[in-house]
Structures are given as structure tokens and as C-alpha cells.
Amino acid sequence: xxxxxTPLQRLFRVLVTVxxxxxxxxxxxxxxxxxxxLASFMSRGPYGELQxxxxxxxxxxxxxxPYLEAFAQSLWVGSxxxxxxxxxxxxxxxxxxxxxxxxxxxxxxxxxxxxxFLIRVYAWLVLLQKEGLVNAFLQAFGLGxxxxxxxxxxxxxxxxxxxxxxxxxPVYASVERIDWQLLEAAYDLGARPFRAFLHAxxxxxxxxxxxxxxxxxxxxxxxFVVADLLGAGRVVLIGNLIQQQFGVSRDWAFGxxxxxxxxxxxxxxxxxxxxxxxERGLEDLV
Amino acid sequence: xxxxLSFHALLVYLFxxxxxLVIVALSFNESRRGVHFTGFTLKWYQGLFQDPRVLEYFLxxxxxxxxxxxVSTVLGTLLALGLVRYRFPGKGFLRYLLYVPVVMPxxxxxxxxxxxxxxxxxxxxxPRLSLLTVILGHITFQVAFVTLVVRSRLLLLDPALExxxxxxxxxxxxxxxxxxLPLAWPGVAAGALLALTLSLDDFVVTFFTAxxxxxxxxxxIYSSVKLGVSPKVHALSTLIxxxxxxxxxxxxxxxxxxx
Numbered sequence: 005x006x007x008x009x010t011p012l013q014r015l016f017r018v019l020v021t022v023x024x025x026x027x028x029x030x031x032x033x034x035x036x037x038x039x040x041x042l043a044s045f046m047s048r049g050p051y052g053e054l055q056x057x058x059x060x061x062x063x064x065x066x067x068x069x070p071y072l073e074a075f076a077q078s079l080w081v082g083s084x085x086x087x088x089x090x091x092x093x094x095x096x097x098x099x100x101x102x103x104x105x106x107x108x109x110x111x112x113x114x115x116x117x118x119x120x121f122l123i124r125v126y127a128w129l130v131l132l133q134k135e136g137l138v139n140a141f142l143q144a145f146g147l148g149x150x151x152x153x154x155x156x157x158x159x160x161x162x163x164x165x166x167x168x169x170x171x172x173x174p175v176y177a178s179v180e181r182i183d184w185q186l187l188e189a190a191y192d193l194g195a196r197p198f199r200a201f202l203h204a205x206x207x208x209x210x211x212x213x214x215x216x217x218x219x220x221x222x223x224x225x226x227x228f229v230v231a232d233l234l235g236a237g238r239v240v241l242i243g244n245l246i247q248q249q250f251g252v253s254r255d256w257a258f259g260x261x262x263x264x265x266x267x268x269x270x271x272x273x274x275x276x277x278x279x280x281x282x283e284r285g286l287e288d289l290v
Numbered sequence: 291x292x293x294x295l296s297f298h299a300l301l302v303y304l305f306x307x308x309x310x311l312v313i314v315a316l317s318f319n320e321s322r323r324g325v326h327f328t329g330f331t332l333k334w335y336q337g338l339f340q341d342p343r344v345l346e347y348f349l350x351x352x353x354x355x356x357x358x359x360x361v362s363t364v365l366g367t368l369l370a371l372g373l374v375r376y377r378f379p380g381k382g383f384l385r386y387l388l389y390v391p392v393v394m395p396x397x398x399x400x401x402x403x404x405x406x407x408x409x410x411x412x413x414x415x416x417p418r419l420s421l422l423t424v425i426l427g428h429i430t431f432q433v434a435f436v437t438l439v440v441r442s443r444l445l446l447l448d449p450a451l452e453x454x455x456x457x458x459x460x461x462x463x464x465x466x467x468x469x470x471l472p473l474a475w476p477g478v479a480a481g482a483l484l485a486l487t488l489s490l491d492d493f494v495v496t497f498f499t500a501x502x503x504x505x506x507x508x509x510x511i512y513s514s515v516k517l518g519v520s521p522k523v524h525a526l527s528t529l530i531x532x533x534x535x536x537x538x539x540x541x542x543x544x545x546x547x548x549x
Contacts, residue, residue, distance in 0.1 A: 017462065018378045025369030025433060026380075029387045032430040036402035037390065043405055092302050099299040109299075111542050116306045118534045122493050122511050123527040127309030130316065130519055135323050137312055165309065168302075197291070226395025229493060233515060243397045250401050250498065260405070263398045270393060 040267075043260035052254035062261035071245065071262075078241040081156075082225030085163040089171040089220045092164070094213070097175035110176070117169045125233050128162040129153060132234075154236035162234050163224045170223070171216035178212030211281060218277045222270055242266050310531060317524035334525040344510070344526070350421060351506040354496075355489040358428035363482040365429070366436025370477075371470065373437070374444040391434040400498030403427045407499065419501025427499040428489045435488060436481035443477025483541065490534075 009017070044062055049055040065071065100109045116124065131137050132153040139149040152158055182205060190200035228243030235244075242262060249259025320329035338344055373381065391399060407423050410416065417423055447470075455469045471478070493508040500509060507526070514523050 013462075014376070018372055018376045021368045021372030021376070022378065022384070023372075025365045025372075025437065026384055028365055028429070028433055029384065032403065032406065032426065033387055033390050033434075036406040039405045039409055040398070040402045092305070095295055095298045096302050099295045107542075111538070112303065113306070115535060115538055116310050118487060118491075118538050119310065119531045120493075120508060120511070120527070120534075121491050122508050122515070123313070123530060124309070126511065126515050126523065126527065127313050129515065130524075131309055131312055133519060137308075140326075165305070168306070222393065223395065226397060227494075228397050229512075233512075243395065246397050246401060250404060256401075256405070256408075259401060263401055266395055267398050270395060274393060 040260045040263050043257055044264045046257045046260075048255045048257050052256075054256055062258045063265075065258060066261060066265055074240045074242055074245050075265075077239065078225040078243075081160060081163060081231075081239070081241060082221045084160055085167065085224040086171075086217050086221045088160070088164045089168050089216070090213070093168055093171040093216065094175055094209075097172050097179050097209075097212070100172070101176055101179040113169055113172060121166065122229065124166055125162050125230050128158060128165065128234060132158050132161075154234055154238050156235065156239050158234040159231050159239045162230050163227070166227075166230065167220045167223055170219035174215035174219065175209060175212035178209040182208045214277060214280055218273060222273060226266060226270065313524050314528045314531065317521065317528040319521070322521055323519065334521040335529075337522055338525050338529075341522075343505075344507075347505050347507050347510045350504060351490065351508070354421060354424050354428055354506060355486055358425050358432055358489050359482055359485045361425075362429045362432035362436050362485050363478065366433045366481055366485075367440050367474070367478050369433070370437045370440035370444055371466075371474075374441055388434050388437055391431045392438070396431075396492075396494035397498075399431060400427070400495045403430065403495065404498045419499060419504070421500075421504040423499045423501065424496050424504055424506070427495045428492060431492075431495065432485040432488055436485050439481035439484060440474060440477045443474050443480075447473050 043054055045058040045060070046054045046056055047059055047061065066075075096113075100106050100113070103109055132155075133139075134149055134151065134153075136153075138152060143149060186204040186208070187200055190204040195203070225241065226243055228241060228247045231239040231241045231244050232247070242265070246259050246262045246266070249255045249262065253259075315327070317334055318330050318332070319327055320331045320333075321327075372378075373385065394402075403423070403426070407417060407419060411418065417426075451473065452465055452469055455465045460468065491508075493512060496506055496509060497512070500506070507530070511523055511526065514520050
């Protein structure tokens with residue numbers, strides 16, 4: 005680009021711009037990731053410290069029933085949260101995109117999302133507690149009080165609540181790009197509304213739909229705070245297991261193995277997503 | 291069909307706002323528990339302001355957010371610039387590395403940094419878990435986001451503008467400060483704002499990297515909430531909600547004016 009620069013000058017420019025950031029990423033992203041990998045092959049010492057020799061037993065332990073169950077529950081929460089987000093978010097994206105004041109509606113969508121994550125989760129604890137609003141409402145109809153907290157339902161609701169904008173925004177971006185002439189063409193060819201939607205509109209929103217699903221599924225199955233606060237021990241996800249190993253159980257080696265497993269699963273989801281969407285899709289995610 | 295869609299949207303917005311409104315309402319409620327409004331009070335706010343610990347946690351949160359945002363914005367902007375402008379060995383790998391903090395579940399990020407600090411303490415004797423380790427952790431996820439935001443802005447710029455500056459005799463630093471940076475400024479500002487928001491919102495990475503004396507507001511809320519519902523947390527939450535609403539509205543107003 006600039007022919008005047010000598011190789012030395014070019015090296016200097018790269019070092020000044022890329023150098024600090026690259027060094028940071030090596031020190032605080034690459035190195036810790038490698039340490040997690042290393043720790044996952046070590047074992048727990050008598051005082052909870054990491055010690056050698058290297059072993060595979062942490063990974064074998066992942067196959068024991070309680071851990072498989074936590075994995076299944078994570079998948080279940082992730083899938084249900086994604087499905088519910090789609091039911092709530094997909095039509096909403098259309099409503100927003102075709103509304104004259106969509107700026108304002110997007111702003112209103114993001115506003116609760118930008119209040120602290122913990123507060124958003126806590127709000128559900130307040131709503132669903134025994135003396136909470138939901139139970140007061142149910143009792144007005146002669147129902148309950150139901151014990152809604154702690155429960156799987158509470159975890160699911162708060163998860164959807166927390167990650168819903170992640171679903172709506174990419175779908176909204178797809179809806180904005182829809183070529184509505186295709187729909188008119190479908191109508192002209194005699195298609196009924198449902199068929200017209202299915203063939204002329206839905207496929208155009210696939211990129212947003214896939215991106216939204218990945219963006220909800222990954223954090224939903226990776227989080228531990230929601231299950232910790234609203235499941236209170238009844239809902240145990242992989243994230244909760246990891247937190248336990250680095251907290252009360254103090255078995256860092258096993259916690260590291262669980263983390264490698266979770267990370268592997270995330271990468272697998274992203275790989276499948278990239279296969280579906282092409283390389284460009286990954287950049288669109290961010 | 292249209293009305294059905296409107297009704298659906300109304301329900302979703304209700305779902306989004308009901309929990310927050312309940313917290314705000316309860317923060318002014320006389321009664322300690324339950325949803326029955328027994329009278330208006332400001333006593334929970336008073337209790338909050340009289341608690342010196344809350345002020346300390348607030349200052350900790352602010353320190354972490356400002357320092358980490360400053361560092362990550364500088365690092366991220368430079369990195370984005372280098373990635374867009376130059377070719378160098380390992381560039382592809384670096385770009386992959388950039389996505390790791392974005393896609394990695396925050397628990398894994400938290401424990402990986404905890405392991406790093408533990409290994410480093412074993413071998414080098416530092417750092418102890420403190421406000422510093424929290425800041426290091428925050429910068430780590432912020433850098434990735436800032437870089438990606440600034441890079442997408444830089445990619446939109448016309449390289450001819452920089453060439454013109456050089457043809458007119460500007461040196462590297464002059465070009466950077468008088469041409470590139472002003473043009474990239476919206477991206478840099480957006481990146482910094484995102485970094486600030488992420489830092490203020492973060493609980494998980496802080497949870498794993500904080501030591502004694504490094505309690506932030508999210509950590510305080512978490513430990514209070516673990517003990518059950520507390521009106522003081524309602525009051526604190528309401529203040530935080532109010533502040534974020536104010537800043538978001540400000541940002542919204544500013545971006546609208548520009549367009």
C-alpha cells in the first residue's frame with residue numbers, strides 16, 4: 005500500500021499496532037486455554053492443589069451418571085430456551101421491522117437487556133417466589149400458591165428472558181433484507197398465505213434464524229448463574245458443575261475437564277453453524 | 291394477522307418489562323416481603339446510602355470499568371488497525387484467537403483466568419487475586435469486542451483518504467492522528483461504549499478473578515440474593531436500572547441526531 009516504507013518501517017508499524025493486542029491475547033486467552041487443557045489431565049492433590057502425573061481419569065469420570073445427567077439437562081435447557089425464544093422472538097422481529105417507529109421498538113427491546121444481568125435473573129426470583137406477583141395472580145383465580153421457585157420452569161423462563169434479544173436482533177436483520185416481491189409473486193401464482201410464507205418468506209430469514217439459535221443456545225447451556233439462583237440446587241447444568249469444582253469441591257482438574265468438554269461442545273455447535281451458513285456466517289454472528 | 295402480530299408484540303414487551311417494573315415498585319414498598327403494597331417509603335434507599343460498604347463496592351465497580359475500558363479501547367483500536375492495514379505472519383491465527391473470548395462460555399473464561407493466575411503465582415509469586423486481576427480479566431474479553439467493532443468500521447473507510455494524506459507529505463503518526471483516527475472515531479466510541487457496558491454487566495469473570503477487598507456491585511448483589519429476597523437489593527437494582535436507562539437514552543438521542 006505504501007511503497008515508500010522500508011521493511012524495517014513496516015515491521016515497526018506492525019509491532020506498534022498489532023503487538024500489544026496480540027501479546028495480550030497470547031497471555032490471557034491462548035495461554036489460559038492451554039493451561040485448562042493441561043489441568044484437565046492432572047489430578048487433585050490432598051489439599052485440593054493440582055498435581056501430576058498426567059491421567060485420563062477426569063475424562064472417564066465425565067461418563068458417570070450424575071455428570072451425563074447434567075449434560076443432558078444443559079442440552080434440554082438450551083434447546084427449550086432456543087425454541088421459546090423463537091416462538092416469542094420470530095414474530096416480534098417481523099412486527100418491529102415493519103413498524104414505522106422501529107427505532108423506538110428496538111430501543112425498548114434493548115433497554116431491559118442493558119440493565120445488569122444479575123438483576124434480570126433476580127427479578128424472576130422476586131416474581132416467582134411464594135409471595136410473588138405470579139402466585140398472587142394465581143391465587144386471585146383460586147389457584148396455588150404453587151411452588152414456582154426454585155424450579156426448572158423458573159430457570160427456563162429467566163434464561164429466555166435473559167437471552168431473547170440475541171434471538172430477535174439477527175432475525176430482525178434478516179427481515180429487513182427480505183425481498184417482499186417474492187411474496188407478491190407467490191400470491192400472484194395463487195399461493196395461500198401460509199404456503200406463501202413458508203416458501204417465499206421463511207427461507208429468506210434462515211440466516212437470522214440460525215444465528216439467533218446459536219446465540220441463544222450457547223450461552224443458555226453454558227451459563228451457571230441462572231440455574232444457581234433460580235434452580236437452587238434442583239437444576240444442575242455443566243456450568244454449575246464447573247463452578248462447584250472451582251468452589252466448594254476444589255477439584256480443579258475435574259473442573260478443567262468439564263470446561264474442555266463444554267468448550268468442545270460449543271466449538272462443535274459453531275462448526276455445524278459454519279457448515280450451514282458458510283464462513284461469512286461466523287463473522288455475522290458478532 | 292396484523293392485529294395478532296401486534297397483540298403478540300404487546301405480550302412480549304410485557305414479558306420484558308414486568309419483572310423490572312416489579313422490582314422498581316417493590317423498592318418503594320414499606321413491606322419487607324410479598325407484593326402487597328403497604329405504603330410508600332424511601333427507607334431502603336436510606337439504608338443503602340448509609341451503608342459504607344455499598345459506596346466501596348460502587349467505587350470498585352467504577353474503577354474496574356473505567357481502567358479496563360481505557361486499556362482495552364487503546365489495545366483494540368491499534369489491533370484492529372494493524373489487522374486491516376498490514377499483512378504479517380500469523381494473522382489468520384490471530385483472527386481466530388480474537389473470536390475465542392466472544393464464543394467461550396463465561397464460566398470457562400473465568401476459570402481459565404483463575405488457572406492462569408494460580409499457575410503464575412506458583413511460579414512467579416504474583417498476582418494475588420485482587421482488583422488488578424479483575425481488571426486484567428475484563429480487558430481480556432473487552433479487547434476482542436473492541437477490535438471487532440473498530441475493525442468493521444475501518445473496513446468501511448476509503449483507503450484513498452490515507453494515501454492522499456501521505457501524498458501530501460504526512461508522516462505515519464500524522465496520518466494516524468489527523469486522518470485515520472477521526473474517521474474511525476464512531477467505531478472507536480462504539481467499541482468503548484460496548485466495553486464499558488460489558489464490564490459493568492460482568493458477574494462471572496469477576497466472580498472467579500476477584501479476591502478479598504475486590505467486591506464489585508454485581509458480586510454484592512449475588513451474595514445478597516443467595517440469602518434471599520432483599521428490599522435493599524431492590525433499591526440498588528432500581529438505581530442501576532435508572533442509570534443504564536439514562537445512558538442508553540442518551541446514546542439513542544445522540545445517534546439519532548447524527549443520522
